[in-house]
Each structure stands twice: as structure tokens, then as C-alpha cells.
Amino acid sequence: MKVHYLNCGTFHPRFVRKVLGPLADVPSVCLLLEDGDRLILVDSGLGTRDMNDPGRLGFPNLMLNAIPDLEQTASRRIESMGRKPEDVTDIICTHLDSDHAGGLSDFPDARVHVSQAEYDAAVSEDRSRRPSYRRCHFAHDPKWVTYKDTSGEDWFGMECIRGLEGLPAGLVLVPLPGHTAGQCGVALQTDDGWLLDCGDAFYAAEELEHPRAAVRFFARLAHDDPRSARLQLARIKKVIAEGKGVVTVLASHDRQGFDRLSGD
Numbered sequence: 001m002k003v004h005y006l007n008c009g010t011f012h013p014r015f016v017r018k019v020l021g022p023l024a025d026v027p028s029v030c031l032l033l034e035d036g037d038r039l040i041l042v043d044s045g046l047g048t049r050d051m052n053d054p055g056r057l058g059f060p061n062l063m064l065n066a067i068p069d070l071e072q073t074a075s076r077r078i079e080s081m082g083r084k085p086e087d088v089t090d091i092i093c094t095h096l097d098s099d100h101a102g103g104l105s106d107f108p109d110a111r112v113h114v115s116q117a118e119y120d121a122a123v124s125e126d127r128s129r130r131p132s133y134r135r136c137h138f139a140h141d142p143k144w145v146t147y148k149d150t151s152g153e154d155w156f157g158m159e160c161i162r163g164l165e166g167l168p169a170g171l172v173l174v175p176l177p178g179h180t181a182g183q184c185g186v187a188l189q190t191d192d193g194w195l196l197d198c199g200d201a202f203y204a205a206e207e208l209e210h211p212r213a214a215v216r217f218f219a220r221l222a223h224d225d226p227r228s229a230r231l232q233l234a235r236i237k238k239v240i241a242e243g244k245g246v247v248t249v250l251a252s253h254d255r256q257g258f259d260r261l262s263g264d
């Protein structure tokens with residue numbers, strides 16, 4: 001599978017830009033996988049409707065400050081590659097916050113793969129608990145495919161979900177709860193080893209080494225369960241250490257990682 005790294009929504013968070021450096025210009029990274037004739041997305045970024053009407057992102061966007069740009073949406077980027085949005089048959093969501101699920105409605109026929117825990121938190125239950133879940137992003141009634149069985153073979157020592165419906169075996173969900181109730185990393189086998197898209201388990205590469213106090217503070221604010229998020233970060237560091245040369249790690253808003261992997 002050929003992997004494209006797409007920024008499908010840039011944020012310029014208000015109030016924090018001077019303090020945070022690497023978090024000041026924030027991409028929303030989606031992976032676009034070419035699997036024969038079909039396309040698979042990992043996360044959908046912001047959608048065309050969000051770019052036309054940022055009010056769809058709710059009050060969190062008052063601080064996060066999405067930069068409206070239709071050309072950044074996954075559907076426009078796919079068209080600019082000479083492909084059709086209809087070629088996207090499947091979307092795997094790390095979680096269902098607005099910056100990951102906003103583009104789902106641009107691909108209404110695609111199956112949307114997500115953990116059962118995340119579906120329950122974002123779609124089934126009272127969404128008022130987490131303002132980043134936006135009802136409008138699910139109004140087209142996506143073709144959900146949900147998962148909870150982690151009993152299969154582990155992935156580099158981490159419990160995981162294999163056998164995603166209709167998807168290649170080299171795609172694996174790795175539960176990383178903490179940022180949200182059911183967030184999963186998406187592990188992808190490539191010619192060069194494994195890539196683990198960690199979603200929002202961390203924001204900036206410096207969190208994997210020696211994060212500044214301000215980075216730790218703002219990252220903590222974003223997580224539903226900061227203690228669990230800290231545990232996931234420790235697990236990710238362990239995988240990086242033990243899978244040296246085999247596992248590459250990326251997070252959805254990690255500018256440094258995105259620039260390195262996308263060649264920008």
C-alpha cells in the first residue's frame with residue numbers, strides 16, 4: 001500500500017502560540033492509503049462543510065482556531081491527485097473528535113471503522129460530556145463498523161484488534177484510551193516496517209522525550225483522562241524503544257513528525 005500523508009485542517013490556537021512553539025501551527029494529519037483501485041483513509045480531518053461554516057466545530061474552536069481552507073480537506077486533496085472521493089471505500093478513525101470526524105460526511109458511502117468504546121462515547125451516549133464530539137458530523141448516519149475484541153495476537157506487546165472487516169491484514173487497531181474513552185492508534189504495515197498513527201495520544205514529538213512544562217500542561221487539558229493518557233504515552237515510548245528501526249510513530253497534530261514523513 002502506498003501511503004500519503006495529508007494535512008486536512010490547520011489550527012492556529014489562540015492565546016498559546018507564543019508559549020508552545022511546535023504546537024502553534026497545528027496540522028490535522030490523515031493517512032491516505034492506496035490499496036489497488038480503492039482508497040482508505042485514516043481519520044478524515046475537517047470536512048468541506050466545516051471549512052464553509054467553522055461554527056460546526058462548536059465552542060472548542062474559539063480557542064483552537066481552525067483556518068478555513070477548502071483545499072486542505074481530504075476530498076479536495078484526493079481530487080487534486082486525480083482521484084474521486086467515491087474511491088474511498090473505508091475510513092478508520094482513531095477517535096471521533098471534530099478534527100478527525102469532520103470529513104466523514106464528504107464520503108457518505110464509506111464504511112467507518114472505530115472502536116466500540118469510542119462509538120459508545122461519541123454516538124450512542126450523551127455527547128454533552130465532550131464538546132469536541134459534534135452531532136452534525138454524524139448526521140448523515142455513517143456506515144459504522146465497530147470493534148472491541150482484543151483477544152488476538154498482540155502488536156509489539158500491546159493488545160490490539162486485528163481482522164478489520166474488509167481491510168488488509170496489515171492494518172491493526174491499538175487501543176490508546178485516555179485522550180478519549182475509545183481512542184485507538186492505527187498500526188500499518190509498510191515496506192519499511194510499521195507505522196503507528198497514535199491519533200491524539202501526544203501532540204508534539206517533544207512529549208516523547210523531554211517536554212516543556214507548558215506542553216505537558218496544555219496536552220493534559222485536552223485529555224479526558226490525563227492519567228490514562230500518561231500510561232499510553234509510556235507504552236508508546238516502550239514500543240519505540242523496543243521496535244527501533246521497525247516502528248515509526250506519528251501523531252495527528254505533530255508538526256515535526258508530519259513534516260519529516262510527508263517530505264514537506
Ligand SMILES: [Zn+2]
Nearest residue numbers: 097099200252
Ligand atoms: Zn485531534
